Amino acid sequence: MLSLHAASSPAFFLARADLGRLLDLLREDGRRLIGPTVRDDAIVCDEIRGVADLPAGRGDRQAPGRYALTERADERLFDFVVGPTSWKRFTYPPRVPIGRARREGGAVSFGPPETDAPLLAFIGVRACELAALGVQDRVLLGGPYTDEDYRARRQTAIVVAVQCATAAPTCFCTSMDSGPEVRGGHDLALTELDAGFILESGSPTGTALLERLPVTAATVDQAVAAAQQTAAVRARIGDPLPTAGLHDRLLAKLDSPRWAEVAERCLSCANCTLVCPTCFCSSIERVGDLDGRDAESRRIWDSCFNPGFAKVAGGNFRARVQDRYRQWLTHKFATWWDQFGSSGCVGCGRCITWCPVGIDVREELLAIAPAVPAPPLPAAVEDVPVVPQEYVPTRVVDKRQETGDTWTLTLAGLDDVHAAGRPGQFLMVALPAFPPAAISVSRYLPPDGVCLTIRSAGPATTALVGLEPGAEVGIRGPVGVGWPVDVAAGRDIVVVTGGSGLAPLRPLIDAVLADRARFGEFHLYYGARTAADMLFRDELEAWAARDDLDLVCRWLPGRGASVTTSGGAARSTVSAIHQATWDGSNAVAFVCGPERMMEATATALAGKAITPDRVYVTMERHMECGIGLCGHCQMGRFFVCKDGPVFQLSHLGDTFGREGI
């Protein structure tokens, strides 16, 4: 009968006066009830004590940038649309402790937070919000890494859904295929009628609750009234945002002038992302004692609209507001599909209502991406093994200065997991009270050691290079996608890098030299600002002396170098490639350097018949969490820390080298 809803579950009727019984049952095990209630001239989700706290007879009026409470004569409890609070406040709170770190002398220790996830019951979850919980489940629990705080809250929560009985002009769940009908993800679904509620179970928990409530089987009239009510909501919303081909249409419009135009109106205040029920970007905040001996890490809500979100030591990948707006919109409606197999938007309309200047995403999308499909993009990259998420104290056993600002630390005593990285992977390295740094492994020292070559570029890296042998650091990893050494078997190899970029490539060079016969010709191009800025000078000398390795070093004039190579000052590695005589048609290239340098290198390599599918590059982004949960390192369809940092150039598509991605 209620075929629009969940065909499988029978419908029951609960009298209005008995709703309190349901809430009492939910509370039996000490569970806190979270539901809609009136506060600060809005209907928010907050802790409720009982039915009396629900917004009886209250409704809302919403429009772009506007929200107002209304009053009705009736006593209905759920006749309104989604308010400013989304359930992520409770499943993914704005500020939660995620770890504790201590430092005692040279020793460090890392421990889990002292948290016990609260037992919660959510009352009045709408269809679009159920869809949003599903979206966040895929992001935060889909792996390979997972957010344990989220898991604990989500697993224990009981979800009581409510079928929408009204809609706002900002609603577009119909277009996003997320509502208005509740389709799953709930334990119990309510449809409010004047006399009471139609209840349907969506889980064994829901069924168990139903069995203990004074319900009767719903009559045909009641079932029809409920179905009509929801159908009317669907009709009222219509289809405000045609989404056919939207993914491709949008990605084809990365150069639209509209991005700059919307940036003139956008306040980059981040409200849209904070009210969004699926946005999950976060940062780590550290709070500790005055001496940095004891610090708690907290995950806090962040936003891709914030100025520092995509900053790295050398600059800001998305310095302009138009870059940030494009990042947000294309992620929600396009690249989210590539990453997580669904849209990042559920059409709840909060970002429209709560934008202080009323920017309407639907309007922007229709203006930016009219119906012209673009070619599909290639599939995602290979999987890498998952390592434990906790930081493990590890001892520094040796330290060596490489250049004026760069040192190599040797760590020893790693267990099998932490020592078993691949060339190009990196470790997250942490000191209590400092943000962790993503550091590429510059050499593996089996069975239990690694070298980390670190340039002092900020306080955290400065603190790291200040450590002396005997001190400890926390490590997590190795993580990230490394250099695919195997694809070069039987082929020639071209390595192009500059400055500190040699560090992540050294394990690859080690691997090739260790099994030299497996590979063909080996050309290594290395540039630096001055000869003194070159890493691993002794080894360069040794490599230069080999006749099975063609080493070309380049530096700017002004300083001599003792490296006896074919080459010298004043010419760039790029021009050296242009002038080279080798043929690259059977070569694989590995490139590491600033994006502009890699672009120029790719052009030069193409001139040597090395096509983009045989070029591997490593991308730099702001790495906050290092495991693909915080959003900072996003680059188009990818999280650099999880999907990279090494990418096949052909996979990057037209996001490579584009400003503001």
Next chain:
Amino acid sequence: MGALGPKPRIGVIKMASCDGCQLTLLDLEDELLELTERFQIVEFAEASSSRSTGPFDICLVEGSISTPEQAEQIQELRRQSKLLVTIGACATAGGIQALRNWQDHDEVRAAVYAHPEFIESLATATPIRDHVAVDAELRGCPIDAGQLVELLTALNIGRRPWLPDEAVCMECKRRGTVCVMVSGRGACLGPLTQTGCTALCPAYDRGCFACFGPRENANAASLTCWLVGGGAAPADVGRLFAGFTAYAEPFRSLVTELGATPGATNGTGSAGIVGAPSIRSGARIAGCMREPGD
């Protein structure tokens, strides 16, 4: 492990100000005695009779430069200080007294003092950074105690302080406050203002009046269009910007452009630092707001 060596020497110095920012240091009841074990506070006239003119490892400067003596003094302080940190809206943006920068100085002096010829002050009250290089700043009127502790902790252990440059809205939403502007309770400068205050005013049911000053990318023009489009008089919107950080761009230009010159009595009086009910966010206006389907 701090880069400043053991027990860095701190000086707390005041220019033109209300003393509230340096009082924040004395208000750190829980940390004060512990702090004095990590730092030597060698100059802090409000708290100690023992005085110093430098050198300082860290100099915390409160207040804006508004007399010829202060303009000289700040140069000397810069020479005496390894790190010069400005604290509060006066030091970082000129403060409320910078409202006189729009007015005729002689007239202002004469309006307040019977003998203006005895009053030696500069025609403008200006932020410290207009005079000397500044190594770090804590914003706010007054500064936030938590940010002060964070700064001192970071200096103590040699890391970068966590002083986010995002909008007040970030903390407002984390806090769970309902947006005062969208819910029709008044104009709010939160979207334009740098966070750090823990989003205080909206949590107390009033709009932000930007005491932490404009943040990076503060799009004041767009917010102005939205408010004027909603029916507010331009001068009333302009007076929103004529507060404690009025002299910082882009507020400074808008105060003038919108006809909200301090000291003049323009506007209807219906709006101000606190948004009055007559300001409703709403309509769109040409030039800023596009009509649907344009």
Next chain:
Amino acid sequence: MHGAETRAGDYHFEVEGIARVEGEGSLKLRISDGEVREARLSIFEAPRYFERLVVGRTPNEVLDIVTRICGICPIAYQFGAAQAFEDLFGVTVDPQVRALRRLLYAGEWIESHALHVYMLHAPDFLGYDSAISMARDHRALVEQGLALKRTGNEIMRILGGRPIHPVSVRVGGFSRVPRPADLEPLRKPLEAAVTQSLETLKVVAGLDAPVFEREPLYVSLRHDAEYPMLGGRIVSSDGMDAPVQGWRDLFAEQHLEGTNALHARTHDGRVYQLGPAARVTLCADQLHPLAKEALAASGLAGAIRRNPYWSIAARAVELIHAAAEARDIVEAYRPPVRGLEPWTARPGVAAWGTEAPRGLCWHRYEVDERGLVSACQIVPPTSQNQGAIERDLAEFAPSVLDLPHAEATVRLEQLIRSYDPCISCATHFLRLEVERD
């Protein structure tokens, strides 16, 4: 401070930059032939022209602006302005709103008095240059002061968002009033504060104060039903009496011959003293029973009246009063029916005074047809006390001339600090003297 220059029989004291006061001021004393020729507290705090900054602003904007006169007594400025406008506009606030205002003001009194007693003034009595150095020998004492101060600040934090320049005070009430649960965290600290403040008076009573007696003219507000804070009538120790709006009927700011500072005087030219000693002297009968009892037990009422150094005891008595009253208000709190009374501006003159920690702080605003301020006069306590401070200095100075210079200077500075002068406040209203040699 720097050394005395002694020339044949002439003494010239200069204290450049008086420490442990709010703001920047200096003292100059010229003595020749054993007679004080000049005693001048001069202020080199930079002028900020507040009277001009509020012109053209709405009443609520004025509240936000005038609070910035002083970081240490922001509430005094907010309540003076708010009640002046409410008086003109005919607004009566809910009784519970008034109770919350007394609670908030008590917070400011506790914070300000604890700061002064423990951190600014006590080091004088015990021979330290600051509370920080005092803490090395008297850690428990300093911690008790910090605990009291924290409780005062906590009241302001809960009611106003932050202790310095709180944000919730509005014309008509509060932008947001607390729920009873919000005040819950104050119960324990206030209970402790009552004990700590009683302890404070005991500690203070054991201090040695310099001997110096005189009979000043005391002025304060006096309220029918309560110890004066938010309003009352202006009264004096010699029988003056006027409504709170009528400050100008009793006093005037005068431009005196020979100095460039404008002092407040009675219409017949006398200097007068405000603040804790004035209030305790004129309104002791209205103190909270706990404070009244403690004052009687200390036997210090007479010393407080006659010796300015004993103002520290007056502050301790008021700490007891403020802590006990705050505790009682929290106990009895019910949320107001209406936290913010609606109002419409009307043109005219708005005037009001309240008892700031340092004494009567008086405001006067002219409001135009559009509800914007067109003129303003604010008379803060320190500028009114300035005449009394200078007179005390002139009377007291001869008795310390035989002491070594450093000690004499400390005694004189201590005398100034007895008034807890807030130079940041005073500056904006004093006629500033700029010395040119």
